[in-house]
Amino acid sequence: MHSELRGGINSTEEVTSKLRELIMNGTLVQGERLTETGLAARLAVSRTPVRLALATLEREDLVEGAPNRGFRVRRFSIEDMREIMEVRAVLEGMAARLLAEKGLEPDQNATLQECLNGIAELIASKRHDPETFREFARINDRFHTSIAAFAGNTALQRLMVRNPFRSAPLLHFLPDEEGRAALIDAQRDHIRLVDAIRKGEGTRAEFLMREHGLLPLQRADQLFTNINKNAANQRTDEAS
Amino acid sequence: MHSELRGGINSTEEVTSKLRELIMNGTLVQGERLTETGLAARLAVSRTPVRLALATLEREDLVEGAPNRGFRVRRFSIEDMREIMEVRAVLEGMAARLLAEKGLEPDQNATLQECLNGIAELIASKRHDPETFREFARINDRFHTSIAAFAGNTALQRLMVRNPFRSAPLLHFLPDEEGRAALIDAQRDHIRLVDAIRKGEGTRAEFLMREHGLLPLQRADQLFTNINKNAANQRTDEAS
DNA sequence: TCTTGTTGAATTGCATGCAATCTTGTGTAA
DNA sequence: TTACACAAGATTGCATGCAATTCAACAAGA
Numbered sequence: 353m354h355s356e357l358r359g360g361i362n363s364t365e366e367v368t369s370k371l372r373e374l375i376m377n378g379t380l381v382q383g384e385r386l387t388e389t390g391l392a393a394r395l396a397v398s399r400t401p402v403r404l405a406l407a408t409l410e411r412e413d414l415v416e417g418a419p420n421r422g423f424r425v426r427r428f429s430i431e432d433m434r435e436i437m438e439v440r441a442v443l444e445g446m447a448a449r450l451l452a453e454k455g456l457e458p459d460q461n462a463t464l465q466e467c468l469n470g471i472a473e474l475i476a477s478k479r480h481d482p483e484t485f486r487e488f489a490r491i492n493d494r495f496h497t498s499i500a501a502f503a504g505n506t507a508l509q510r511l512m513v514r515n516p517f518r519s520a521p522l523l524h525f526l527p528d529e530e531g532r533a534a535l536i537d538a539q540r541d542h543i544r545l546v547d548a549i550r551k552g553e554g555t556r557a558e559f560l561m562r563e564h565g566l567l568p569l570q571r572a573d574q575l576f577t578n579i580n581k582n583a584a585n586q587r588t589d590e591a592s
Numbered sequence: 593m594h595s596e597l598r599g600g601i602n603s604t605e606e607v608t609s610k611l612r613e614l615i616m617n618g619t620l621v622q623g624e625r626l627t628e629t630g631l632a633a634r635l636a637v638s639r640t641p642v643r644l645a646l647a648t649l650e651r652e653d654l655v656e657g658a659p660n661r662g663f664r665v666r667r668f669s670i671e672d673m674r675e676i677m678e679v680r681a682v683l684e685g686m687a688a689r690l691l692a693e694k695g696l697e698p699d700q701n702a703t704l705q706e707c708l709n710g711i712a713e714l715i716a717s718k719r720h721d722p723e724t725f726r727e728f729a730r731i732n733d734r735f736h737t738s739i740a741a742f743a744g745n746t747a748l749q750r751l752m753v754r755n756p757f758r759s760a761p762l763l764h765f766l767p768d769e770e771g772r773a774a775l776i777d778a779q780r781d782h783i784r785l786v787d788a789i790r791k792g793e794g795t796r797a798e799f800l801m802r803e804h805g806l807l808p809l810q811r812a813d814q815l816f817t818n819i820n821k822n823a824a825n826q827r828t829d830e831a832s
Numbered sequence: 833t834c835t836t837g838t839t840g841a842a843t844t845g846c847a848t849g850c851a852a853t854c855t856t857g858t859g860t861a862a
Numbered sequence: 863t864t865a866c867a868c869a870a871g872a873t874t875g876c877a878t879g880c881a882a883t884t885c886a887a888c889a890a891g892a
Contacts (some may be wrong), residue, residue: 362659362875387843398877403845407644411651413750419602420844420883435747442686446679507675510653511751602845627873638847643875660853660874 363397368405370395375414375425386415386423412514434569436515441565443512444496447503449558452549460502464546467495471539480532488535495542499549499561534571541567603637608645610635615654615665626655626663652754674809676755681805683752684736687743689798692789700742704786707735711779720772728775735782739789739801774811781807 371391374380386406388399395402406423409415417423428436456464470491474484500512541564548557611631614620626646628639635642646663649655657663668676696704710731714724740752781804788797 389843400876404644404647407647408651411648411754422844432747435745438745439686439748439751442682446682505675505678507672508679511679511755514651515751629873640846662874
């Protein structure tokens with residue numbers, strides 16, 4: 353009974369976010385079996401909140417369950433991630449368009465500008481350590497979340513909050529140099545995006561955002577291509 | 593303990609879909625309080641599956657719950673419905689674009705054609721009774737569901753299946769003549785949409801679908817305008 | 833060696849008890 | 863009459879027991 357929990361109003365919520373975190377940061381490996389009793393013991397609660405939490409996570413597509421056979425951590429293939437990002441890109445594009453069409457309030461404009469400035473500072477600092485990338489992820493998240501919130505469509509906003517996939521975590525898989533390049537690319541996109549929104553150019557904003565949303569995917573492809581090339585080269589080497 | 597249930601493998605699923613149905617068809621009124629014990633008694637199960645079902649429905653935005661204060665049926669304002677439809681229209685537009693870009697398999701093409709033919713028959717029959725509208729709703733649903741399925745993005749498909757709002761039910765609120773007009777409009781949209789998909793014109797398909805998705809909204813606005821006009825006239829009458 | 837049947841342990845799904853929290857109705861004081 | 867306080871009833875949230883199902887290991891037969 354080592355209480356890894358305690359601190360929230362109700363257990364179910366605590367368990368849900370704790371599990372979400374454990375899955376997202378890889379502590380619970382993809383495909384791993386999740387038993388109610390096991391998790392209950394680990395989190396020092398009874399099976400009831402665990403069961404509730406798992407049902408919630410199933411709706412978020414973080415775990416998948418079969419009747420009478422419990423749950424396991426969902427496996428995400430590259431193809432799955434591509435699909436999720438495509439959907440996200442379209443939804444975020446919609447948010448950008450709505451915001452451009454509606455116009456920015458002064459404080460909203462200021463918020464976006466803060467994000468631009470923050471990332472600009474990070475780039476100017478020329479650092480490429482993990483902390484820099486985490487800071488980028490925070491600002492980037494705020495930038496995108498803000499646009500979704502400012503767009504004024506609560507149904508859209510809710511959908512995006514629940515769709516758990518953010519692109520930033522992918523940066524961790526890139527080597528430092530590439531990570532820095534990705535950061536610069538992202539900033540370039542952000543600047544053009546904010547420009548379009550400020551000018552009320554809805555269609556331009558929408559498609560800039562779509563393209564921006566697929567940016568990490570291109571890098572993933574690139575990574576994959578490199579990996580495949582290496583594999584191919586190795587096979588050629590072996591054959592000779 | 594009048595068993596309104598029994599017939600499925602597990603209770604939770606049964607309760608979930610039963611509740612979904614009760615909410616959708618209006619048996620459970622918007623804003624109505626839902627007590628676990630009440631529902632459990634009504635559906636002849638214990639509180640456990642009811643609790644799980646309510647958690648699921650909360651994620652679907654059909655009910656809303658507050659900590660320690662249970663759940664109530666969610667209230668949908670006109671504005672809420674507009675927002676949901678806008679999101680749906682964008683997602684369906686995406687599906688149409690993907691399908692157009694990917695190209696139709698022969699059997700997929702046949703399925704869409706069947707839908708077109710079915711609705712054409714309904715229009716030709718010149719009937720405007722409730723059964724005709726229900727049949728339209730069925731075919732219409734199949735049409736849209738098929739496009740979502742054929743698009744080949746499972747993340748998108750899942751999102752659309754879970755977003756419970758379909759436009760067809762709104763037709764019930766329209767007088768018969770308007771309903772028939774709406775049906776003709778929809779068919780016109782469908783034909784152009786399928787044309788765009790067949791020709792691989794992704795952008796055209798996407799925006800036709802967006803416009804099509806907002807069609808019931810325009811009619812709702814029209815209805816509302818009429819209602820308001822009536823109200824205004826009555827006020828003028830009273831004043832004179 | 834591979835397939836198939838069987839048995840026991842593990843696990844899920846549901847029911848229910850109990851404490852904590854909220855709601856509601858009544859009484860009291862200003 | 864209104865505002866407030868308080869207590870009783872109702873309801874939620876969590877823990878846990880029990881039956882039904884599934885899983886795993888092992889043995890028997892092809």
